[in-house]
Amino acid sequence: MRSILERRGTFEASFIAADRTGALSVMGFRPLQVFRQKPFWAKLLGLFLFVILVAMHAMPAHSADSAVREVEDVVVTATRTAVPRQHLGISTTVITEEDIQARRATDVAELLRDVAGFQTIRFGSPGSQTVVFPRGGEPNYTLVLIDGVQVNLGGGDFYWENLSTDNIERIEIVRGPQSALYGSDAIGGVVQIFTKSGSGPASVEVSTAHGLRSDRGRYFGEQKVRVSGGTDLFGYSAAYGRRDDGGILKINNDYWNNTFSSRFDFFPKDTWEVSLVGRLSDSRYEYPTESAGDKYSPLDPNQTQREQDVLVGVSARVQSTPWWENVVSVGYHRNLRRNLDPFNEETDFAESYGRYNEVRATVDYHANLNWKPTEAVTSVLTVGYERDQEDYAQESIYFDTTKLNADRTNDAVYVQEQLSLLSRLHLVAGFRVEDNSAFGTKVTPRGAAAFELRETGTTLRLAAAKGIKEPTFYENYANDSFTLGNPDLDPERATSWEVGLSQRLGSRLQASATYFESRYKDLIAYVPTPFPAPPERVPNFYNIQAAKSRGVELSLEGRVLENTAAGIHMTWLETEVTDDGGLSSIAFQEGKKLLRRPKFSASGWVETRWKNLHCRFIGHYVGTRDDADYRDWTMPRRVSLDDYFLLDAVVSYRVPVPAPAKDLEIFLKGTNILDADYEQVFGYSTPGAAFMLGASMKF
Template identity: 25%
Template sequence: MFLELLLLVFLMNESNEAAEQKDTNEQTVSETIQVTASGFESLISEAPGEVTVISQEQIKEKGATNLIEAIQGHAGLFFSGEGVGGRKTITIRGLNDKHALILIDGKRIAASNAVMGHSDFEYSWIPVNSIERIEIVRGPLSALYGSEAVGGVINVITKEATPSWKSSIELGGGVREDDRGGESTRVGFYTSGPLSSDMVSLQVAATYSKNESVPFQDVPYSEIEGSEVTSVSTGLDVTLNENHFINFDATFTQDDRWRDASSRGKEYLGEYDLAKQQFSLAWKGIFSKVMADVKLYYSEIDKDAISTYKSGRVKKSTDLVSNQVLEARFYSEIGSHRLSYGGELRKEHLESATLTTKEDDAQYQALFIQDEWSTGKLLLTTGIRMDDHEFFGSEVSPRIYGVYELTENWNLKAGYGGAFNAPTLKQISPNYHATFGPHQFFGNPDLKPETSKNAEVGFHYQRARVHFRAIYFDNKIKDMIAWNKIGQEGHQAIYEGINIDKASTSGVELEYDYHPPCGFQMSGQLTFLDAKDDTTDEDLLYKPEQSGNIRLAYLFSGMNMKFGINGRYIGKQLTSGSELSTVSLPSYSILDLFATKRFNDMFEAQLYFKNITDKYLLDESDDFGYVEPGRSYGLILRASF
């Protein structure tokens, strides 16, 4: 039904071609500019990769307070439950969450998903109101960005300072219909403008959001944890002259979580105290034939996990992960070639009680070069990067991608690349030794990185009111890291990390965006996925066979009002059952509504209704390891001046 609707809309577009040519004032589907896939600005249809750009207006329309809410509803993206407090993680094309690299303005953050259990802590690093757009590139990008860019890259691009002072504020809140908790509150502020003529500009963003916890219907434990997030970011832009620019930015985020839980029959209050910070100093220089972009930055996440039992016993664990990075990128144009090249020095630091030395470090060095060659109708991108790690040695990541203009409206795209994911400091450190119940875990300094070979081919269609793409992808991963039992000490089993598993994911992505005359907006996405563990020849868990999204909206231009509906479909997927068996989870759909009214140039209000059918997953199957928030509604007020 979903695919039939997409085809119907496509046929509607063909019949409206004459109307498009007569009326050029109606809203159109414009060709969007991206930078993440190549390092250069390029149109999406010409980019060396499959790119989605989510605009600031789309983020506001979703009422998003974090990265997951901002990017929902796009092909190839999946959201897997983490089994704790309703947390979810982002996966791309059926790979693991650790295979999706998250950047802020092209800079790495201190990733916690591989070293902190049940982590979704990467998705609330900066104030949402500071985001200009989000660029999502599917497919391997280790040739540009190094480790973790196996499934793709999510690059959050923040707003640039404005030439005159502009500010905005936001107030909002929501409630669940069943009165079981989940009340939400949000406050946001943003301001930007010049401090000294056109030479120095400042921007400041701040957000606060709070969501109360939601207990299970039948037991006093939390199915959705409570959260309270305060985030502040500031940026200072200095124009030295027309060719040289300096930028300093800093971000501070306090992320607190709480939930009622039980372990081995003992009830406790689980709390997380997460402090995140990032500092960056950047210089851009434009010379006669070269543009230079040099960044020095530091990011850190500090986690305190506290469990308070009813007996009064308190259990506490701490982890700290930080990255120090010096990165230099250079861009040149020589005839029909656009070159990007440079290098990176990175130091990763970990502090944890599970390390016998209490802390450990790893050093990275990398060099890369990429050539984008335009030969008439063919745009060919080739690149290679070499990363050197003090533990596992060197890893080379190649890339080749071609975009061929078939007609004025149709492009053929195809590419192949290699990527890798480095072992975490816990997995590879000889100083790692952790005990959890009847299990002991040791790091293995002989671990190799997980590596992948990735290919894709497809078509893009672009015209004034419509954009359509269809892509087939195939990913093969080897040397996946798993814990292997190597011995027994009394009642405790001893495990060591080894490279053993192989996996593959393949599928088809369909996306459609159509703006017919008279204010309508229609878009849809559909993904078919086949994900297998090649070691056992079994389907991977938590990978839906199909997923889709459809959005319908209507703009009443004379009234400055917009109404819309978003529908999400999650197909059948496997989960783990009892006695090492697997269980098939049923498919389900979620529907959301929104309405926006702009009163004048300053004031805007938005109503939202989420999960309007009140879909409760545990009514569908007791084996769901995550939940969708119940039916809720809320109001957001915005003012800009």
Template identity: 30%
Template structure:
């Protein structure tokens, strides 16, 4: 199919009744929007990407979003325990706050901690996940040094369909959910709600109360779009989750956190001219946490974020030009009296995607003007060459930055308002193959990150505060490959990292050097069985590399039986060999030993799914 047709279909992707060309593309190759903020097939993109569709989520039956991402290409996780406990996500070895999280296009995260609340994302509400590895600050602004992960909530199309699930399992885990989706005339809709609860495990043995540290998460999501005219669509989406998660700090009574996680967006988009597609949207997100220690409220920190975005896509023959502006207003409130409680950021960006026959070239440039630290300019250039219909090579280079957090800048008595943003340069070379039921993607990369913010002594005084004092270099290799044949399906992910603090020569904390994941599934008649194998190398818990955490291997099993077209029973057995492992531990103080954040042993779950 000519590239011009592909670009035309890509621009119209957002419309509810797209051209037949779009449907043809979707059946051949998944379409994603995160790498360029415009629609592309996986084969077209010049980035390293992973797409997780709803079918795979249902097949894997993850209890948490972290289970869905564990050991994927380029991804390492550290968790302060399972089930709603603090989760660090290291994409390509970058820090956890160097990965941008989007929900239906809405920027998420805490303005005080700087990172996203990965632990509060409910898998039941997710339609699709797009993972883009490598810098994307030149399109999205701050945070996207390691990459971008975008979650799309459940969507509707076609006749009305009802779905429901309920399940139970180890640690007194229980879950249930109900949803409806579909379309009628010019309107598409989806509305769903779910609840997940568990008694959990005792995350830190000998710390705090001896009971289990549970987790409760109730969530609701919805999407609505209406095609007002032939070329104009109104749309909206929302996701809201709330609950509580227990933790231990040494108190005899219960310690827990009440949380709220929210994203919403409304807008209008449409074809203003046969070559001009435009979208205008307003967004809102909240990340709220209230901490209770020994049964008493001790602190509350809330982030409220307001967003405005206007994007324009212009088709120039076989090429696509994108230009846009966005605005972000962050506000913090709660029990901490910050020196400043609000800041805004204006961003202007442009991108040009060129089709040059066997060659493809994409360039992007962005300038951010932040109220706290001024202007920051980032850019990216990517080149691709189609060797044959099955083989494609790519190369790219880009810069990115991470804005200092409110904690860094304005924490009472110790904030440093003179901090500069953390910055990076990344270079990548990749090779992709896709033919028949086989695909493979190999990438090698290097990232140099400067001005990392760490606590350091102020010259000439005994006072410590955040300062731009560290540098890091991360080199890596990623392989993601898979195949389908007859009733078999297999995917393999492999990540090899070489990472170090350039001042000390030590490895970066909590990142393993080797990560591998194999998913293998077999289906026949109404039955399907599968397994996931995960292996991770050792890591260091501390910056000085004195506290070593051993590597681990895990085996998970799953099976499903389709009773009839509407009902399916699914069972999973996680950590089959009951391995004792951790990915993080609390550092010891005053001569006390470090304390592991425990992970669950062997666990069984059973789920009944209905979809009509």
């Protein structure tokens, strides 16, 4: 895969229409009408449209030979094959190594925060629980792959707070249900991370950075080292990263993370490629917060969580003939978490302890069959089989001791056809059949189309798909004093479609927009045990709820001057609970919005270079959104969180150095440099301004 992992960006497409009055209408919104009221988001939209109109007027039409198309962007995750971005009918984004370096990003969640359609929130200080809402879906609706190995827990949960950017070459993001290719948990989108490969003479990269927070003057720092190299027969890359953070709260808020990452590539023949990847993360987080957050609850002085995450993957690509490619991969993932909360009279009813161990082993084989009967027709047929084994073990203590051991298996067959006609119309259709030991047999189809007008630099897109998400082990098999699982649960289901447009503006800019709708059914809800309790216990989880979301994603990126690039991404989102299952819940009320999803969010960046000086400024805006106040558990209530704007900056300077050193860069990174006071989750404090000074060197 090394040959296809080159730098390329992606830009989403979309659909904007005019209503019968002639006013611009986007998904029912009236941006021009609202602009007269001059809220923050309307000003951004006006700027977006103004730049597009000016660029379209000022820049000449371009041909297929335009400089902007000299290197086609390629995406792997969307189809499991290397496909030019223009051929895809679904929305994708690629975050390159250069993007990560320019931002000096510490973790992947920091990068996803600025992706259109994705909302990222953190429950307090660095190291605390971090979740991602894909297009208004649930936090466990995003499938996460590292070099093709799934790292979600059973049921889709993933701990974003501990996924660092160490040794990452690129990140591919595919929006919308992708269960037709990847099965359960790919119900809202896929994020795949590719580890850096090694080539050329042996080299060493080291970096160190140290900073202070405005919150109580707490220290935080990062240390990294990486070695890499290779020949025509093999390549290697290994890295270690350490992160320390003193937190933002007055007691019990330290966090540290160690990450080891490696990749070895072997090329025994010109038509063979074998890769071995490994990743180990070991972290510890002190969290004093209770259920109502740190602002309204006494702080627990000795509550901690320790997590160890291990990944190993082996894959082989064999080009048997010019038309037949074989791909075999084996993946192993293990996540071990331990929560410890000794009894504290001010905060606890009793001592609690939890140990949760999940293991996933996967074997996948698929064949890519290429067929080109004429110059006008190209076909790639993918046929595959996947076997998945999940094991879960839990031991917890809270008033009494609970032990739970369970396992599930899944066999799947998937088929996908990619058909290109006249090098303009690109069609994708496929389906996957799952046979799961817990929920039985399910079929998930998808289809997409992209039409290129190369003379005008336009790409039209349309896609529709269904997705599923399996229940968690606890929802299936819980059996303690408070909860009984339901082994007969169905997976949660999603039906989604999108339509879009991408437009090249001259040789430097790319504009895009996407309209999408998603409907979620069979959502799993907790149903309290009735009072008085029945003679025999009944399950507490049922598929009884539903919701929907729809939205618009707008994007504009490019090089505005010779040494200056900029981009802006905006998302309008509407969500609604369509069936609350007859339950009275503040968090899920029929006819109300889903919690913590802003109606409008935007992010933008400006990057400029002058000789050896490099500056990047990143702005992030989140509009108002609903949340829940649980200070009084007997009468929780809905609240509205204020909008906020964050500004980050990175300034770096490359210093000429003599051999054997190749490169020395000194950098200064500031986050929330305006020291904004804001809330991502009601009741939880957020970090103030922080600055970090560091240096990196290559040998």
